[in-house]
Amino acid sequence: MPQYRAPVDDTLFLLSDVLGFHARANLTGFADATPDVVEAVLREGGKLADEVLAPLNQVGDQEGCTRQTDGRVTTPTGFKAAYEAFAGGGWMGLSVPEEFGGQGLPSTLNTAIQDFASGANLALSMYPGLTQGAVAALLVHGSQEQKERYLPKMVEGAWTGTMNLTEPHCGTDLGLLRTKAVPNPDGSYAISGTKIFISAGEHDLAENIVHLVLARIEGAPAGTKGISLFLVPKFLLGEGGSLGARNGVSCGSIEHKMGIHGNATCVMNYDGATGWLVGEANRGLNAMFVMMNEARLAVGVQGLGQSEAAYQNAVAYAKDRLQGRALTGAKAPDKAADPIIVHPDIRRTLMQIRAFNEAARALVLWTALQGDILHRSEDAKERQTADDLMGLMTPVVKGVLTDRGFANAVEAQQVFGGHGYVEEWGMSQFVRDARIAMIYEGANGIQAMDLIGRKLPKDGGRAMMAFLGEVQTLLKDHGEDAAMKPFVAPLGAAVNDLQQATMWLMQNAMGKPDHAGAGATDYMHLLGLVALGVMWLRIAKASLARRAEGGDTARWDDKLVTGRFFMERMLPETGLRLARIKAGAETTMALRVEAF
Amino acid sequence: MPQYRAPVDDTLFLLSDVLGFHARANLTGFADATPDVVEAVLREGGKLADEVLAPLNQVGDQEGCTRQTDGRVTTPTGFKAAYEAFAGGGWMGLSVPEEFGGQGLPSTLNTAIQDFASGANLALSMYPGLTQGAVAALLVHGSQEQKERYLPKMVEGAWTGTMNLTEPHCGTDLGLLRTKAVPNPDGSYAISGTKIFISAGEHDLAENIVHLVLARIEGAPAGTKGISLFLVPKFLLGEGGSLGARNGVSCGSIEHKMGIHGNATCVMNYDGATGWLVGEANRGLNAMFVMMNEARLAVGVQGLGQSEAAYQNAVAYAKDRLQGRALTGAKAPDKAADPIIVHPDIRRTLMQIRAFNEAARALVLWTALQGDILHRSEDAKERQTADDLMGLMTPVVKGVLTDRGFANAVEAQQVFGGHGYVEEWGMSQFVRDARIAMIYEGANGIQAMDLIGRKLPKDGGRAMMAFLGEVQTLLKDHGEDAAMKPFVAPLGAAVNDLQQATMWLMQNAMGKPDHAGAGATDYMHLLGLVALGVMWLRIAKASLARRAEGGDTARWDDKLVTGRFFMERMLPETGLRLARIKAGAETTMALRVEAF
CATH class of the missing domain: 1.20.120 (Four Helix Bundle (Hemerythrin (Met), subunit A))
Known part of the structure; x- marks a missing residue:
């Protein structure tokens, strides 16, 4: 079975020695993140990744998710317990303000935990990952009432979140979207339409699901300027926030995908479902972009995570598999052949992945740190520079780290020869899982256009x-x-x-x-x-x-x-x-x- | 459903205008390959690929092969009829000498048909492909009796062939192999051992299977110098070549693979199976290398085939999918959006694959033509140069065309965005199927070592x-x-x-x-x-x-x-x-x- 060990020591070195994390005590929440606290958090997070999430990675791939005839979706064996361990450990709210039940620690630490979790089990890590994205959007754009009603439950992990953008005829070009919102007399909206590719759209891990849905209010302008963001819970809330009636949203089917089988990618049908406007009408795309930036950084991290996991397994195989002799003479003369790590072409492969992983890990932490500066500094100039740098680097982190992360998973698979092609060894799964990261949250060609068309010319x-x-x-x-x-x-x-x-x-x-x-x-x-x-x-x-x-x-x-x-x-x-x-x-x- | 159309016109142009195929009438068999004959052969072969093989590609992936409890292996729906159409059309023996039932036409034409067949349905094309490899080895190294007993049946497709090299502990380093051969009093050998990754090792397409097996004769030297090649039929032959008793060889299990599900990749157990030496004792690796060269060229062609098939589907999608507007102004103002082929990044993707495919097709045909010159010219100097060039270019065709062919399938999949990740669209299959070509018949790192360590320094x-x-x-x-x-x-x-x-x-x-x-x-x-x-x-x-x-x-x-x-x-x-x-x-x- 494939193995995974979270790169805790390397992350600690990067934060303390390379990125000057501990020199940032001026930022809100950083004073609490002392070296001891950071080390304890990362070691504990690494342990969770290694011991709870990673052992379920292959199970999730093999079993996948199942939509029952009544529309319920069941996740693979063990996923619920692992999800509860994640939520129960307080990981969901690591960097969420304490007033909503979080720990208020730097987002940079959350990015490090995302690295560990996605490397250990990408499909499973997406359930909390999407919840964190939805929490981020509500924190910025939700009303005070929405925040109070939904955030604590999401932060404790009792409820999860989703993003609903794509429709069958539109993905990149959201201006074409058709899901419609009709105002109800009580101020809510009736949402109708079909959304596709909704990760974690339906499942059995949590008691409620908070869907964030892009839709067009009846009579709104065509194109992107008529799109609004709505909050649509799977179960409506009754008195005091208790779960009430089932809302008119359901999973129509689960996609048969190349990978991330453990995550339920759903077609979601909205049939007059009750939703509430988040932020301003017709400004939904802006509100969603808060989630998108957060999500794009997290997807870049997923590319790195798969690259790291694939690398670790390729190294283990290269040290173990005996085949041929070193060009410079036998290195293990007592054995029938040398371990293949003696061969320069195998070394080249491993070094190429390793040299990427270590720098990519620094880059995602550096980018996350810009995010913390942006949101937590009191110095306007410092905030502006951090905003500029984070905006510039987000498409790069998303596009380059997922392109290379996938390519590295393929290279690592190659080290296994024919065994790499056989599912039992787990290398195929890294390749198949890593592939999605190049596509979702804006295909990499879109990242490139975002960089060159928006981020580069912006503000001269x-x-x-x-x-x-x-x-x-x-x-x-x-x-x-x-x-x-x-x-x-x-x-x-x-x-x-x-x-x-x-x-x-x-x-x-x-x-x-x-x-x-x-x-x-x-x-x-x-x-x-x-x-x-x-x-x-x-x-x-x-x-x-x-x-x-x-x-x-x-x-x-x-x-x-x-x-x-x-x-x-x-x-x-x-x-x-x-x-x-x-x-x-x-x-x-x-x-x-x-x-x- | 994904589509495929064999590139017949391009192949005709390459043969006639670029490679001077028709100026080679001095070579045996080329005089019969007039422009009219070549065109008729390629059009007919293209039709078979388009209409018979391609429609079964996705079926094969979804159904896969099944090992029944009694050890029989069943192939996907339609595979048997398609295989019979291939065999019945005389395609197996297109370039096999007429004395063994073939048509004696140039191998270059056979390579063109392999391009079509593997692009249409890689998994299915491997059954005849492996048979052709076994035929090639027997033609060169088999005794006259072996040729007469086995070749006609294999050429007509009634029997298929396999190559048995890999064992659990050895693939690249065949010197480690343990399968043993014990001489029987009648001159045959009792073969015992386990072979893995045996493509088409067991199936229901043909009435007999001729296994070519590497094994070590009892007492033979250790390492590669003690390896012999044996012919081990699934059914022993009775009087007059009729099928007799079941031999002691059976399929122990089928591998669960990333792709080529339609081809049965078997663990083959040899339990005192009766086999006959092919060629000289202890010279089995040499004999096998005849098959390997042929097979390596064919695998390079598979890389091209998947690249071509993926390209064709990406083009169709890019013309059809409406999303966004051209940077230079709307190109389809009457529609809600422009087809995505207007976007430069999509164009870049398509051009990159296309520019590879057209040159790669020329390169495989050029390399195949060197093979024809080598085997069919009467001019010793011309033969030597052809031998040199083919030897030099075989690892390049295998390694580069499969690396790029896989990368191109990934790029083509990317054109589909999220739909590319959903199995129904078929793009995932091209990626998963193309992946094997980088691994089998010598992983690409081995091709590189063959090039730089053997082919480059050879003969100064x-x-x-x-x-x-x-x-x-x-x-x-x-x-x-x-x-x-x-x-x-x-x-x-x-x-x-x-x-x-x-x-x-x-x-x-x-x-x-x-x-x-x-x-x-x-x-x-x-x-x-x-x-x-x-x-x-x-x-x-x-x-x-x-x-x-x-x-x-x-x-x-x-x-x-x-x-x-x-x-x-x-x-x-x-x-x-x-x-x-x-x-x-x-x-x-x-x-x-x-x-x-």
């Missing part, structure tokens, strides 16, 4: 200038340090590629937007490579500092080698991305449609 | 010199042609990268073989990119010639644009591959094993 390119400014400062600060040279020089070249690409787009894509569209995915990956490179620079610096302290220096040498591997073998991809961007849109767009 | 690098010589001649011949400039210049740069990489390896990997191992996969892809670039150069030349003739010039303009897309956006990857190779093995190999 202020976010990118802030990012490049930070990078240039880093490069300058370490430019004279001989030990940092293997990091500074390649990153300098990569940043140069990024600047050239940005310049080319400024000069060419204004008049011809197809140039931006044709280069969007490459630009997203180019920025992602640079961002990962920056993380390696920071990790290298911190590792050198720790090594200078003595003690277990081997751990820091390993970090430095892994970082150099990234710099030598992975970062040079920026040149290819730049070449593609500069090729422009001509050949991409030239073919007649009928010729395809 | 004669094969690579022959390849580079051909390319230089092509570049020189077209260097003055202005219309060819967009092809000649980028290919020249890519060839330069290849030469630099080759030189670097010659200078650095002799003393340190880890440098070769660490760069092997990148080198394989680098050579693959150049080979595909060469194919585009040839296709461009032929397209320009056809366009000059007038008529449907749009078709040739489409070819030229697609080729330029490849040159601008895909071929520059050679630079990245070179940079990785030149990085050497240091950081790849430096980490302590216990640090992973």
Whole structure:
């Protein structure tokens, strides 16, 4: 059975040594997050992931969810108990304000726990994950009454949440949506329509489900400007918040999916269901985007989680499987053959995944920290920069970490040879599960367009200038340090590629937007490579500092080698991305449609 | 339901205009393959793929194969009738000598039919595919008696064939194999052992199954030099070749796999089964390699086939799905939204797959043609060059076409957004099915090692010199042609990268073989990119010639644009591959094993 061990030590190192987490005591909630508290939280969360969530990962894949004839949905064996352990441990509200039953700790810690939980069991982690997204939306846009009625139950995990956006004819282009809301005399609305691909839409883990639903109020404008957000509970609330009548919303069917079988992806039928407006009428897309940003960061984390889980299993197999001899002579002469980890091509595979994982983990924590600064700092300038950087990096984290996370799961599967193709070994599941992260919460092509079409030009390119400014400062600060040279020089070249690409787009894509569209995915990956490179620079610096302290220096040498591997073998991809961007849109767009 | 249409017209163009197939009348069997015959064969084969094999692709995935309690294996609904249509049409023996019931036509045509059949239904195509491999091995290594007894039945499809190499503890490293062969007094052997991952190992499509099995004769040397090849029929043959007693070989179980569910991947138990030596004792690996080369080319073709099928469905969806508006203004103003094929990122995806498919098809046909020259020419020098080129390109075709074919299936799936993740749409199946091709017949890392460790240095690098010589001649011949400039210049740069990489390896990997191992996969892809670039150069030349003739010039303009897309956006990857190779093995190999 596949194994998983949450990367607790690495996360602690990243927070304390690389990201300066503990220097942020000025942010609300950070003063409580002392090194001891952080370590206790992460160790406990890691234990939950390792011992409760991970052992159910394969069970969930094999059993899947079942819709009973009466419309109830049952989840795989053990999911309910594991969900209750998660909720009972207070994990749902880790970073939710205490007034709604949460612990008020930094969101960055919640992101670390998401990393562990999704690596251990992606399908199971989605139930609380979607609830946390719904909680985030209600915290910002819900009325005081809505918050008081719904949030405490959601934070304690008694109720879960969902997001209902997609319809059969519209996903990316929500302006086309048709679900309608008709005002009732009491101020509520009657919601009717069909939503598809609703993760955790129906299940047996919690006693109520709070659906957040996009719909169009009768008579509202067409397009995206006529969309409102509604709260539609599965069970209406009676007196004092007790569960009342069943609402007119039900699961019509469960999709047969490639992966994440343990999560019920539902077609949800709204048949005059009673819902309440969340936030302003016709501003539903804005309200939903609060959830989307949170969700996109979490999905990027899922890409990393699957990459980490797949890596750990590939390492275990590579150390165990005996096949062939090292090119440099037998390494295990007492055995019939050497373990395959001696082979350079296997090493290359493992190093490639490892070098990504460690930097990607730094990047998601860094991005989450920007979120904490944005929401918890009292310094307006600091908040603005954090907002800019988080906005810029969210599509990169979502798009690049899920593209690479999936590719890494495939690479890790390859280490197993034929056994990787057999379901029992669990590697196929990592690949199949990781695949969804490239698609949901905005397919990665949409992330690329969000980056290049919105985030990059916004406020005259202020976010990118802030990012490049930070990078240039880093490069300058370490430019004279001989030990940092293997990091500074390649990153300098990569940043140069990024600047050239940005310049080319400024000069060419204004008049011809197809140039931006044709280069969007490459630009997203180019920025992602640079961002990962920056993380390696920071990790290298911190590792050198720790090594200078003595003690277990081997751990820091390993970090430095892994970082150099990234710099030598992975970062040079920026040149290819730049070449593609500069090729422009001509050949991409030239073919007649009928010729395809 | 997913659709498939065999690329018959493109194949005809490649054979006649690009590869000079009809100028090869000197080769045995080619004189019969007149343009009319070739067209009739390919149109008929395409029809079989489109109308008989493709409609069963999804059925096969959903139903899979079932092992009954008595050990019989049943295949999915319709598979038997489709298999009989394939066999009855004479396709099994298309390029088998007429004396054994075949048609003696060029193998190149058989490769074209494999492309169609595997694109239409990979799992189903594997039953005849493995039979053709077994036929090839018996043709070369079987005794006259073995050929007469087994080949006609296999060629008519009444019996199928398998290859039995892998055991639980050994796949790549066959030197470890334990299946044993004990001589019987009558000259036969009693074979005992367990083989795993045996495709088409047991099924209900044919009345007998001829297993080719690697085993060690009692007392034979350890390692690869003690392995012999045996023929073990499921039913022993009685008088006059009639079916006699059931042999001691049976299917113990069927693997639960990620894909190719329609093909029964069996654990085969040999329990004193009667077998006959094929070829010389202890030379079984050599005999098996005849099948392996044939099989590796065929597996590369499978990568292409899945890429083509996925592409066709992504195109259909991209023309049909309405979502958003073109960046340059509405293209379908009468509709609620534009078809997503207007979006540059969708175009980029489709062009990337298309530009690969067309060149990859040329490359597999070119490689198959080298095989025909090798086996059918009377000119020894021509045979040697063909042998060199085919040996050099077989691992590239296998490794690169399956890596890219899988990646393309993933990209095509992405075009469908969430629908791509739902099994009903069929895109998940293309991804899951394509995945196996990167693994079986030697995992792609093994292909890379075969290329860099065996094929490249063999005979003082004669094969690579022959390849580079051909390319230089092509570049020189077209260097003055202005219309060819967009092809000649980028290919020249890519060839330069290849030469630099080759030189670097010659200078650095002799003393340190880890440098070769660490760069092997990148080198394989680098050579693959150049080979595909060469194919585009040839296709461009032929397209320009056809366009000059007038008529449907749009078709040739489409070819030229697609080729330029490849040159601008895909071929520059050679630079990245070179940079990785030149990085050497240091950081790849430096980490302590216990640090992973």
